[in-house]
Amino acid sequence: MFVHERENIDRLWIPFDSVRTSVFLIQTTEGYLLFDCASSEYDIRKLLLPELKKQGIPFEDIQWLFCSHFHSDHTGGLPYLLNDLPWIHIAAKDSSNVPPAFKHRVHMVCDTESIMNDLQVLFTPGHSDDSISLLDKRTNTLLSGDALQQRGIGKYGTGIASPALYYQTIQRIRQLQPECLLASHAYDPLGEKAEGTLAVKQYLDENEEYLLTLEAFVKKQVNADTSNATLIAEQFRNTHPNFPSLPVWTVQTIIRKLSTDEQE
């Protein structure tokens, strides 16, 4: 069932592995946009399309699919959605992960570009290079996808491909001062939504604090004895048993950043 999140914005939760992911439906003056499309044929044909029908949304009014980034829990359903709704335009940062049959549907977005009149694209890399967010200018609501992960979620933890860009993204969103943040997962500890400028500030603070905590932890281990990412991730798990798991690949990107910081 769609959950009403903000004026013009509804969320459909979709099970993914041991966690949940989101598809957002945004109503604009120029029709509907879907923000992400979950992971599989089942998600599209058994969950998303039937729920849209229940909401009374005419499929032909759905004009755009916005791809927050190309991780499978966000865009794995793309071929099935495009097969069933072939008129849809795809908004994405690049087309390299779009199956060849649908590449001609891709509109490669620019930073700060407007789509469907009411929405604005923002480049928010860090979690992945291709992470983009969407601002609903009418209510100053930012859909951040996976760009802001706090402490992460479950066994996936916090995925950070570039700690430096992740930090910049946090600061960029601070300057933007959105009134509401909607994330794609229920991240630990503040969840999937921050409403009001104070809650948004706390949400951003939490992201920044956790990133700095991770960097300090990894730095300490590297200085003390080891630069083995697997071992460091394990040590972090042992010392922070109540946190979501810290992925080894995130530790690796932090180690890489520390070594380039040193060279500079």
Ligand SMILES: [Zn+2]
């Ligand atoms: Zn992701």
